Each structure stands twice: as C-alpha cells, then as structure tokens.
Amino acid sequence: MSVTVLITDGPxxxxxxxxxxxxxCGSLLVFEGIVREIEDGRxxxxxxxxxxxxxxxxxxxxxxxxxxxxxxxxxxxxxxSRGHVPVGACSFRLEIHSAHRKAALAAMDxxxxxxxxxxxxxxxxxxx
Amino acid sequence: xxxxxxxxxxxxxFGPFATVVGSxxxxxxxxxxxxxxxxxxxxxxxxxxxxxxxSGARIAINAKFADPHRDVLESDEVAxxxxxxxx
Numbered sequence: 399m400s401v402t403v404l405i406t407d408g409p410x411x412x413x414x415x416x417x418x419x420x421x422x423c424g425s426l427l428v429f430e431g432i433v434r435e436i437e438d439g440r441x442x443x444x445x446x447x448x449x450x451x452x453x454x455x456x457x458x459x460x461x462x463x464x465x466x467x468x469x470x471x472x473x474x475x476x477x478x479s480r481g482h483v484p485v486g487a488c489s490f491r492l493e494i495h496s497a498h499r500k501a502a503l504a505a506m507d508x509x510x511x512x513x514x515x516x517x518x519x520x521x522x523x524x525x526x
Numbered sequence: 527x528x529x530x531x532x533x534x535x536x537x538x539x540f541g542p543f544a545t546v547v548g549s550x551x552x553x554x555x556x557x558x559x560x561x562x563x564x565x566x567x568x569x570x571x572x573x574x575x576x577x578x579x580x581s582g583a584r585i586a587i588n589a590k591f592a593d594p595h596r597d598v599l600e601s602d603e604v605a606x607x608x609x610x611x612x613x
C-alpha cells in the first residue's frame with residue numbers, strides 16, 4: 399500500500415498526466431475540492447487556508463494510513479493547499495486506488511469527513 | 527517531592543482563535559498546575575473572548591494532541607487547536 403500527502407502553497411495544479419495505476423487496481427477515484435464563488439449567499443473572491451505544520455502533514459498521513467488499512471485500499475494520495483486560493487481553483491485533491499469501487503467510495507467519504515473534523519487546517523473567506 | 531513554581535507558557539493560536547485574539551500567539555501564566563487542562567482554564571479566565579470557542583478545544587504539544595493531565599515543559603511548543611475547517 400502507498401500513502402502520500404502534500405501540503406502546497408496556493409491552488410493545486412491541474413493533473414494533466416496520470417501515473418499508471420498500481421497492480422491489482424480496478425478502481426481509481428479522484429475528488430477535487432473547488433473554491434465556490436458563493437458562500438452563505440455572499441460572493442467570494444478567495445479562501446485563505448492556514449495550516450499548523452508539521453501537525454497537519456503528520457495527521458493527514460496518519461489518517462491516510464488508517465483509511466487505507468480499514469478499507470483495504472491499494473493507494474491513497476492527498477494534497478491540500480495552504481495560503482490564498484481564488485474562486486474556481488482547486489484547494490484539495492484526494493486520489494484513491496482500490497480493487498473495487500465500493501471500498502474507494504466509502505474511503506473517500508470517511509477521509510474527507512475526518513479531515514474536516516481532525517486535521518489542523520483552517521479556511522478564512524476573502525469576500526468579493 | 528514535586529517542586530512547584532510559576533511558569534509562563536506561549537500558546538500558538540490559529541483560525542478563529544487567532545482572529546478573536548488578534549494575534550497568532552498569546553502567553554499565559556501558570557501557577558503550580560502546569561498541565562494542559564490548566565492552560566485551557568487559564569485561557570478561558572484571561573481571554574473571555576475565547577470562551578465561546580473553547581468547547582472541544584484541545585492542547586497540542588510539539589505538534590501532537592496531548593493528554594489533558596500532561597505537564598508542559600518550558601521547551602515545549604504549545605498550540606491551541608479548536609474547530610478545524612479544511613477541505
């Protein structure tokens with residue numbers, strides 16, 4: 399199994415080249431979180447993400463390993479932005495490789511829910 | 527025998543905590559009790575604006591969540607971690 403975690407400045411770059419799937423992989427699920435232009439009914443210009451490092455990095459990796467083990471995944475790759483991310487740009491990407499889709503779908507939901515509850519990352523709105 | 531002494535602790539603040547306090551850190555003075563739960567109590571007493579946000583908040587020491595009964599050392603990095611909002 400393989401787990402990678404990356405916290406990077408600014409928006410995440412589009413994934414133009416996809417690496418070959420690992421052996422045994424029958425499902426590849428990719429989720430991208432995009433900064434919405436409207437939040438709570440107000441127009442937004444950007445989100446500013448603050449992270450507490452290295453705790454955020456460590457907790458994302460620990461969470462990734464737990465999710466991979468629990469759902470018997472083949473690989474999990476997570477990337478999160480820090481700093482300024484404008485409307486329309488990607489701030490979070492989760493890529494899950496598994497033998498079957500059901501495991502990947504369940505793992506995707508659990509990882510994101512737990513990240514939003516546990517990992518020390520905060521966002522602040524920059525209103526338009 | 528346990529030696530008792532007062533201690534100043536700098537606490538890192540993030541997200542809503544930093545916004546409310548207007549700073550990315552604050553300092554609290556602990557008397558004889560140097561535990562994480564004593565830090566939370568002191569923050570609540572000294573910075574009333576934080577109180578509404580402290581429910582469920584935890585202290586992290588050296589970038590790991592710490593047991594509430596763990597004593598803080600002068601060399602520790604102490605952070606207040608409340609509700610997070612990544613993603």
